[in-house]
Amino acid sequence: xxxxxxxxxxxxxxxxxxxxxxxxxxxxxxxxxxxxxxxxxxxxxxxxxxxxxxxxxxxxxxxxxxxxxxxxxxxxxxxxxxxxxxxxxxxxxxxxxxxxxxxxxxxxxxxxxxxxxxxxxxxxxxxxxxxxxxxxxxxxxxxxxxxxxxxxxxxxxxxxxxxxxxxxxxxxxxxxxxxxxxxxxxxxxxxxxxxxxxxxxxxxxxxxxxxxxxxxxxxxxxxxxxxxxxxxxxxxxxxxxxxxxxxxxxxxxxxxxxxxxxxxxxxxxxxxxxxxxxxxxxxxxxxxxxxxxxxxxxxxxxxxxxxxxxxxxxxxxxxxxxxxxxxxxxxxxxxxxxxxxxxxxxxxxxxxxxxxxxxxxxxxxxxxxxxxxxxxxxxxxxxxxxxxxxxxxxxxxxxxxxxxxxxxxxxxxxxxxxxxxxxxxxxxxxxxxxxxxxxxxxxxxxxxxxxxxxxxxxxxxxxxxxxxxxxxxxxxxxxxxxxxxxxxxxxxxxxxxxxxxxxxxxxxxxxxxxxxxxxxxxxxxxxxxxxxxxxxxxxxxxxxxxxxxxxxxxxxxxxxxxxxxxxxxxxxxxxxxxxxxxxxxxxxxxxxxxxxxxxxxxxxxxxxxxxxxxxxxxxxxxxxxxxxx
DNA sequence: AAAAAAC
Numbered sequence: 265x266x267x268x269x270x271x272x273x274x275x276x277x278x279x280x281x282x283x284x285x286x287x288x289x290x291x292x293x294x295x296x297x298x299x300x301x302x303x304x305x306x307x308x309x310x311x312x313x314x315x316x317x318x319x320x321x322x323x324x325x326x327x328x329x330x331x332x333x334x335x336x337x338x339x340x341x342x343x344x345x346x347x348x349x350x351x352x353x354x355x356x357x358x359x360x361x362x363x364x365x366x367x368x369x370x371x372x373x374x375x376x377x378x379x380x381x382x383x384x385x386x387x388x389x390x391x392x393x394x395x396x397x398x399x400x401x402x403x404x405x406x407x408x409x410x411x412x413x414x415x416x417x418x419x420x421x422x423x424x425x426x427x428x429x430x431x432x433x434x435x436x437x438x439x440x441x442x443x444x445x446x447x448x449x450x451x452x453x454x455x456x457x458x459x460x461x462x463x464x465x466x467x468x469x470x471x472x473x474x475x476x477x478x479x480x481x482x483x484x485x486x487x488x489x490x491x492x493x494x495x496x497x498x499x500x501x502x503x504x505x506x507x508x509x510x511x512x513x514x515x516x517x518x519x520x521x522x523x524x525x526x527x528x529x530x531x532x533x534x535x536x537x538x539x540x541x542x543x544x545x546x547x548x549x550x551x552x553x554x555x556x557x558x559x560x561x562x563x564x565x566x567x568x569x570x571x572x573x574x575x576x577x578x579x580x581x582x583x584x585x586x587x588x589x590x591x592x593x594x595x596x597x598x599x600x601x602x603x604x605x606x607x608x609x610x611x612x613x614x615x616x617x618x619x620x621x622x623x624x625x626x627x628x629x630x631x632x633x634x635x636x637x638x639x640x641x642x643x644x645x646x647x648x649x650x651x652x653x654x655x656x657x658x659x660x661x662x663x664x665x666x667x668x669x670x671x672x673x674x675x676x677x678x679x680x681x682x683x684x685x686x687x688x689x690x691x692x693x694x695x696x697x698x699x700x701x702x703x704x705x706x707x708x709x710x711x712x713x714x715x716x717x718x719x720x721x722x723x724x725x726x727x728x729x730x731x732x733x734x735x736x737x738x739x740x741x742x743x744x745x746x747x748x749x750x751x752x753x754x755x756x757x758x759x760x761x762x763x764x765x766x767x768x769x770x771x772x773x774x775x776x777x778x779x780x781x782x783x784x785x786x787x788x789x790x791x792x793x794x795x796x797x798x799x800x801x802x803x804x805x806x807x808x809x810x811x812x813x814x815x816x817x818x819x820x821x822x823x824x825x826x827x828x829x830x831x832x833x834x835x836x837x838x839x840x841x842x843x844x845x846x847x848x849x850x851x852x853x854x855x856x857x858x859x860x861x862x863x864x865x866x867x868x869x870x871x872x873x874x875x876x877x878x879x880x881x882x883x884x885x886x887x888x889x890x891x892x893x
Numbered sequence: 894a895a896a897a898a899a900c
Contacts, residue, residue, distance in 0.1 A: 515897065541899095542898065543899085546900080566900095567898095569900070570899095596895095596897060596898080597898075702895065702896090704895085725897095726896065726897055751895080751896060752896050752897075755896090
């Protein structure tokens with residue numbers, strides 16, 4: 265059932281109280297309160313944990329809260345969730361918190377001591393002036409005005425209503441403290457909607473631009489849920505670890521970024537976050553895992569490696585999150601993801617909670633395609649679809665330009681842009697510019713050419729070592745090399761503050777990739793510029809690009825409109841993934857109309873992509889994308 | 894066709 269935001273609010277009270285997924289044996293996290301916290305007021309929250317509160321970790325051992333991390337008491341990292349490396353059985357803690365694990369107290373102490381303060385660290389780590397200068401704006405200056413008008417669509421059964429403040433959500437005192445430390449004042453639209461849904465235990469497919477607070481939207485409920493568990497009795501198998509949550513992402517850098525954020529959110533909650541990805545020595549990651557893991561952030565290849573070595577089991581996974589899920593489920597990744605989700609020891613959908621997040625969700629990922637393959641529906645159970653209007657990519661926060669540039673003129677044209685930018689920039693400094701190219705070789709050669717022409721550039725792509733990739737990213741972020749030439753490895757999810765300009769030196773073939781790429785600028789409500797070099801090689805993109813720009817109230821050059829009208833039917837996939845200002849649409853409805861099942865054969869909605877066909881019964885009429893328009 | 898993702 266498609267419901268609008270307003271409908272959700274109207275229906276709210278009855279629906280949220282009941283766990284909506286009655287057919288699924290899943291704890292109703294939204295309502296559960298551990299016994300020791302019942303009748304307890306929020307005002308009981310302790311002060312920010314500091315050295316003074318540390319003692320409570322060891323004086324409170326006899327309390328009924330043993331084994332639970334859902335507590336305003338300082339966390340007890342060891343209790344109730346012994347990592348396999350600890351040498352005592354999960355059953356000990358599982359008995360409801362007898363003091364069984366206390367011979368490990370020094371180890372627990374050590375771990376607390378060793379937990380680096382990610383907030384202080386943040387300051388130390390970013391030694392560059394730019395970061396310091398921007399940091400205030402970064403944390404508190406999120407342009408929330410830009411968020412106010414954002415349209416939201418939800419569909420699915422019994423959608424929990426959104427919240428307006430973090431205070432309305434019972435995330436737990438410890439997590440709330442970290443939210444304050446992050447200086448998050450109020451939830452972003454995706455957070456307002458996704459967090460209540462996730463907390464109610466429902467599966468979720470969410471469309472929202474990265475940079476709009478997606479990571480927190482799935483991390484908060486996961487961390488909160490893990491803290492709520494009274495205890496989790498995990499199997500004890502030598503050298504095998506059993507995380508409770510798995511977060512998958514398509515690139516190593518993105519996994520690192522999610523890990524860094526999740527560490528902040530889980531600081532001093534006792535919830536342990538570990539990252540695993542390829543291109544880095546596996547031994548260090550293994551050691552980290554052995555020290556205990558609740559939330560594992562990983563790229564698929566390294567994860568499969570760990571599973572095959574039996575150093576990791578997915579048996580205890582309760583939460584599965586796929587970031588950039590459209591990429592994770594596309595042709596290249598699908599077999600690996602299927603292996604991880606369906607052919608290892610992961611609990612079935614419905615048993616675990618599954619959340620897919622992306623800026624775009626092509627219909628072929630949502631519904632049947634290739635006759636038999638189901639993607640999202642294989643992984644999700646009675647899910648809620650949530651689409652939050654794009655922050656930036658399709659609004660006027662990003663100015664999109666398209667220029668007709670012949671292949672042979674691209675370099676000199678780029679040079680002109682960079683020169684102009686440098687002259688107009690403050691103090692003659694080059695603004696951070698991200699240049700996307702098609703191939704790895706092309707990236708190297710363009711980087712070299714820029715460097716010998718006086719523009720400090722670096723490059724990131726899959727042929728570089730992980731060390732080189734990370735160095736390049738750092739060098740770009742700090743402004744040491746203000747130009748980064750990148751392949752699509754950098755297209756998704758990467759949160760690089762202060763990217764002023766994204767240049768599509770080579771346009772992608774898929775409009776969704778274009779959306780992801782330009783989303784590297786104009787983040788968190790800030791403005792940005794995106795310039796595309798278009799020529800005869802990009803004809804298939806003419807129509808979807810012209811439409812996208814038009815929807816975003818961008819100036820579409822007349823020549824592009826002409827190309828678009830001449831273009832053969834369809835974009836790269838014969839559709840636009842989003843209607844209007846939305847990052848996507850729930851295609852379940854359409855698929856339920858029997859006569860509309862030929863859409864993947866190319867015969868869909870003859871009126872064009874993005875515009876629902878006449879027999880589509882949803883809330884979109886042609887030209888009307890939502891009640892907010 | 895390219896890119897990404899394990900050793």
